[in-house]
Amino acid sequence: MSPHFLAFDIGTSGVKAVVVDADGALLDSAYRGYGIQTVNDAVDQDLDLIISSALDAAEELLGRVRSNHGASVSIEGISVTAQMFNLVAVDESGKPLLPMISWLDQRAEGAARALAEIVPPSTQFKRFSAVLSAKDILPKILWLRNNRPEVYASTAKLLDCKEAVVLYLTGEAVTDHAGASAYRLYAHHSRGWDRGACEAAGIDPDKLPAVRNATDVAGPLVPDVARRLGLPADTPVYVGVGDVPASQLGSGAVDPGDLHVSLGTAVYFGLMMSERRVDPRHRLGPLAHADAQRWILWLEIATGGAALTWALRMLGLGEPGSVDYTRVERMVEDSADDMDGLLFAPWLSGERVPVFDDAARASFIGLGLHHTPGHILRAVMEGVAFQMRWALQYGLEYGEDVKRIRAVGGGSMGSVWMQIIADVLERPLEVIAEPQDAGAIGAAACAIVGRGAKPNYSFLAGRATVTRRYLPHPDRSLEYCARYAQYQRLYDALYPIYHQTGNEARL
Template identity: 30%
Template sequence: MSLLMGIDLGTSSVKALLMDVHGKTYGIAQQHYDIDVPRKDWAEQSPERWWTATADTIRKLFAETGANPNRVTGLGLSGQMHGLVTLDAQGTPVRPAIIWSDQRSKKQVARINDMLERMNLTGETMNKASTGFALSSLLWIKENEPEHYAAIRSIVLPKDYIRYKLTGRIACEATDASSSLAFNTRGRQWLYPLIEALGIAAALFPECREPFEIAGEITADAAWETGLRTGTSVVYGGADQCMQAVGNGVVEPGRIISNIGTGGQVAAMVADPVYDPQWRMNSFCHIHPGSWAIQGSNLNSGLALKWLKDNVLQAADFNGLMEMCAQVEAGSEGVLFLPYLIGERTPHMDADARAGFLGMTLRHRTEHLVKAVLEGVVYALRDSLELMEEQGIRAGQVIASGGGAKHRLWLQCQADIFGKPVYTTKVQEEACVGAAIVAGTGVGEYRSVREGCGQVVALDERYYEPDPRNQELYDHYHGLFKQIYLRNRELFKNWTVNA
């Protein structure tokens, strides 16, 4: 039977998955890497390190499964959104990639957003710029690193670099390109009037295609490094949120995804180009023309728990933290955590926002801090969920995804704070599976992405109902959570004194 491979280039690791066309998983391999922070507010990663990790992960997957590479008929890619990879004339990275959590481009963001308004282009981008978006980062390079800018011949997003290393072809696709801010999200093409108005060369932006189209084949060099068969078809793939939606079966309206990864998102697929007129949310291209995803984007989800584990508690693993706080009552006995360690997008779009614990007394212990971080992350996701409902988007099901779907505490916390039943799928590594389904569609194993999802994705029988004893309490604390930010917003702007 044919096999499909899905690769997800995340912020903290790359994962590779092998499955058959019916969704049976043959194996999953993973390799971790770090975010480099060379200066305050910067966040970078090495594209070459991504590639080394990806090649090693594919080889490890074949070694652990014993699968024959000749059985792999298609490979799809998923990747962290927004980041900027700059390539020179030889296809070599000019500098480290500037990734989504980077905060350096605040001045460029203001300039881009002003130009969007003056040129009346916001209805085409369906977004405003944020720090960490590829266009903002590229403008920062142009204005601060002219020698690097002069060497750039192409720009791509993170997973596009991996596809280039696999196939030798430099290109982008619509879902990820729409997260760059240099894109007409309504029309699924580069927004050249904005690009040229910013004084950026239009030639830097490569060909842009659709996720399930075949991008190329595995080259001999890539086969040697990965163990894949030369000539294996590679599809363009998509942004991780799009691929995760596919892996959760969300390829038509009616379901909302609550994802807790390094960042967090509440997302839904829509059949009309809907966007938030107050720019508190993002709208991007979804899996095929005529589909869009609208989402609230939270920067500090799993990242906040990892920060607590590594930098404060120096704990061995996440499961230990979960068990530590399992007996703490809802509301953490009054401790609230504002999770804005690297600023926040939805709903504040505020790179200056800061994190903190409030409400602590002598009674509180380590386990209260852990539970408060879990709850603070979900309060932030609830902000996004409420904004989505303001746009008239309601769904009968909330599907939990990512790390937030791996432990009952995360799941029950989401059900209680959202006040809605929370479901999970039987799928492991949803973004990898979504990428594999898209690959299967591109190479003809499925007649459509919907058919692929029907064969592969199923909801788990167990789901999590809101506990009515906790809902009123969480409503109260969520109200305080929102007020804490609003009452400190001006203070945050003056928090850091530059020497």
């Protein structure tokens, strides 16, 4: 029997289960969708639904694999990747005490401001390796402690999404080094929890998961899940990594200077670093990586694909799964030459890099009577691309030379949007085969290396095949440079408006 591995990629809108061989080649996959629940600034997800969807997808997948390949496929290990910067509070039995607080959630804005009064931003960067916003895990924990003290008192462990799923599969509360560094309570020198940072924030370190290597075994699959999936009870489940480092691995961007961009609900860049470089502006520290010798600079645009999904829904063009994207691309392409200065600021849920402002909100600027849905959709795509350029410029200040950009995620399937991004960035974009599977492949790589089937992650560079390159068009890039300069002025122009509105709302 040939060794194969089962991996889960748990995203914001759905979960994908894959089976890969020891070279990382995809054998088969299955998907289940779900959604988020929003009320004002609260954004929650049902962890029980996420887990049941993952197991449903795995049952379907493994049933098909057994039917098509029989006993020739042996599942030698399981690994998980998932969306990062969420919060799941669980009790001693591992049961969630509340719905998962999403990375999109804004309830912790007040907690982030209160923390800044106790630990000023300049001190935060030294103490926590970042200046914290409502989207970070630590302010979410503070919100829980301050607003739901009875829940916090009953909490045994404070987990991110991947860690909560691994806990369900194994009964063990563990995180990897990249996941731990996302809490901003991580001691980079000792590669464990920084008790001084925990004390400064008022967080009980005993409520945090154990920190292990991504390639370590978290534990064997619990008997109930093993029986459901038809797997041996001693099937190892590996610690794995979150979606940022997993996508970096799956894209084949495994060398220093390699950059990947994930076009999903959020858009983010991951820049592989040979050393832990310091932000010249003292705002954002890099994350640890699956490879202990590497670091990854994470540059997020909070609503990328989510902005397009929102626009399609608002224009009555359908929900995910029912949108005619061929029509959408034609509408966007037909609107290219008469945008007439229309700009979109894509800050639907605050923004991270480079403004780091929870209160920022989206705006259309320059709407005219002649603008159509096609113009609106193009403005959204261009606005996300402009924000990407702004974030990338911020990242380049760290001093790591960018060698190439690999695009992954569902958003990389659209050629028009990809060309807009290449034109705005003035850089070529490489799209790999099966870009939507990169996160799951990266998760599987943790099990492949952990099991000893490969000595390290370097095999991923050759596994990822570039199927298309988008080269910037000089004339369009020149036009975008002028419009990008206008775009950068939007934040300063709009700042007094949404901050004043926010202050009035708090009175």
